[in-house]
Amino acid sequence: MESTLRIEQIQHFVPFDELSEATIEELMPHFRYHQLNSKQILFKRGVEDDECHFLLSGELDLADDQFNITKIHGEEDENFLALDSSHPVHRCAAITQSACSFFSIKRQYLELITTWSELRQSYEEQDEEADWLEALLTSRLFNRIPPANIQQLLMRFNERRVALGEVIIKEGDSGQECYVIKSGKAVVTRMNNGKPETLAAITTGTLFGEDALNSALPRNATVTMSSDGELMVLTQDDFNRLLKNPVLEYLNEAQLHELIEDGDTGTIVIDVRTRQESIAHPLPKARNIPLAKLRSELPGLSPEFVYVTTGEARGEAAAYILNEAGFQTKVLRFDEHLSD
Template sequence: MTASSSIDIKQLQGFIPFDYLTTACVNDLASQFRAHQLEKGKVLFKRGSEDPECHFLINGEVDLADEDFNINKIVSGSDDNYLALDNSSQIHRTSAITTTPCQLYSINRDYLDLVTTWSQLSEDLEEQDPDFDDPEGLDWMDALLRSPLFAQIPAANIQKLLVRFTEREVTIGEVIVKENDHGEDFYVIKDGRAVVTQGDGHKEKTVAAIQTGDCFGEDALIAESTRNATVTMASNGSLMVLGKQDFDELLKQPTIKSITMEELHIQMDEGDSGTVLIDVRRPQEFRHDRLKGSDNVPLNHLREKLKTMNHDFHYVVCCDGGRRSEVAAYIMTESGFNAVCLTR
C-alpha cells in the first residue's frame, strides 16, 4: 500500500495505541493506512465476520449492534471514541452501521500488532540503554564496530566484511527468516525495526525487539541447522546481508576459540578459580553424561541466563558433538564474555 497524504498524524495520536507510540513508529504506520469515506446507512462490518483490518472513526457517527440488538453509538471526537471500532476484534462481536456520512482510517491489524509489540518490548530495553530508541545516535556500522564481538576480529577481516555485505530493502510485515527453515545468510539491520518470535499459531511467543545495528541469523549458520526463531519487520527499512561462506571465514573462525580437555585439566590443577565450565545440552542429556564441576545452562535458555552471569569469569562451554557449544561460545563472545569451546 502506498503512503496516503490524507492521513492526519495528529488525529491518529488521539487513539490508543498511537498515543504512546514514538513519532517514528506512527509515521511508519501512517503509510500503511487507507483513508476512506462511507455514506449514511452503510455496513462497515458484520458481527461474526473475520476482518483483516482495524478501523478508526475520524468523522461521523457509527452504531455498533450486538447479538441482542443493543446499540452502542460511537461519535467522532467523543470521549468514547479512543479505540478501533469493536475494539479491534478480528472476529467482530458487533455489526457496524454508519448513521451519518463517515470518514475512517483502516489498517492491516498484523502491521499494527507488529509495531505495537515492538514498541512495548523496546520500553524494557530503553530502560537498560537510554540510546536504544534514539535514531540520531544509531548507525549500523558504528554499532557493529563497538560491539564486543568485533573486538575479537582482525582489522583485515572487518575491512573485508564491510565490502562483502550486500544491502536489501525490506518492508513492514516482511518475514526475513522463518523458524525451522534452513538459512544461508547473516543479517544486520541497517535501518528499521523488527520483532523476533518463536512458536506458531496460538503458541507463538514474542521474545525480542531489535533495531538498527542489531544482527540475527548467526545461530543457524554456526550450528548448520534450521532457524530457531522467526524475524518479521516492524517497519520499512534495509538490511545488510552476509552469505554463509563469508560469515564462516570472516566472523565464525576468528571468534570461536577452543580448549582441549588436557588444557582444561591443567588450568584446574593450577587452581584457576576463575574458570567456569558450562554444559549447554538439554537437562536430560546433562544428567546422563555430565563433566565433573560443570553447570547446566541449556542453549535455548542461554541468552536469558547471560543477564545474571559474571563477566569476570572465563567460561568453558561443552556439549557432545561441538555445534551447540560453538553457538553458545559465539553468543557469549557477542555479549562481551570470555568464552571458549571444549573439544572432547
C-alpha cells in the first residue's frame, strides 16, 4: 500500500475538490494518513467520532443497524465523500475487506473548510492570493483616513500566526483588539436560538472585530479560522486614534436642523438603540435600526442620503459601520432628545 498522501488524492474528495493545490498544501499537517489490514474495524456503529475518514484504496463494508451492507471501493468514482460522516455518532460500522489506506481530518476542521468553501461560491469571485495590504487600503473606509494616519497605522499592527480551528473572537466576550487577515480564511458565526448560525466567510484583507471596539459592547459574533494563516492585530487605543476618530463627523441639533432644511441631499436620522428603548423613549423623526441589525439592513439603505446616527457610543459604532460601507454619515450629539 502507499505510504504517502498526495495533493491529487485529496482533491478527489468533496470539499477539497474546490480548493487550490496551495490551499491543500497548507492543510497537509491536519490530515492523518493511516492503514488497516483486512477484517479490521475502522469505526463502530453508535460510537462518537471526532474525525471524518476518507478511503484512498482498498475495499470496506459499511453495515447499518439492520445489517444491510454497502460496499465501498477506494478506486471507484462514487467514492468521493467522507465515510458515514453525516452525524458525529456513526450510524454504520466500517469493516475492511482488504488492506485499506485512509486519510482522516478532525470533523470540526472539515465543517469549517466546507462552510467556507460553500459560502465563497455565493460571493463575487476574489483573488485569494491578493496582497492583504492592497485589499485593506483600497477599501471604502481607508479612503476617508488621512495618509499620515495610514502610515502610523501600518506601523502599529502586530503579526500573529493562527491555526485551523482557532477561535479568534468569541461572541459575548469583551474586545480589546481588532484584526486584519494577512493570509488565510475564517468563518463568522452567531448563536441563534441556541444554535450557531453561519453569517459569512472572510479572507485576505478583511478587517474584523472592530464593532466591539466602537461600541464598548460584547463581541456580537464568533470568528473561527478555517485554515492556518496570519493576522495583523491592532489594539483598541491605536484603533481609536488612527481609524475610528478620523472617520467620524459630529453635529449638534442646530446643525442637524440646518442640514435637513438646507442640505442638497435628503437626511435620515437613525436611532440605533434597541426597539424596546426606542419605544420607551422615542426620538421624533428618527428611524429605529438597532445596532445589532444594522449590517443586515445595509442593502436597503440608499447612498443618495446623508445618515445621522444617535445613541451615544452605539451611534458612533453605527456611523463607523456606515462609513465602512461607503455611506455619508454624521453622529448627532444632543443633551436629551431631538426637537420636533
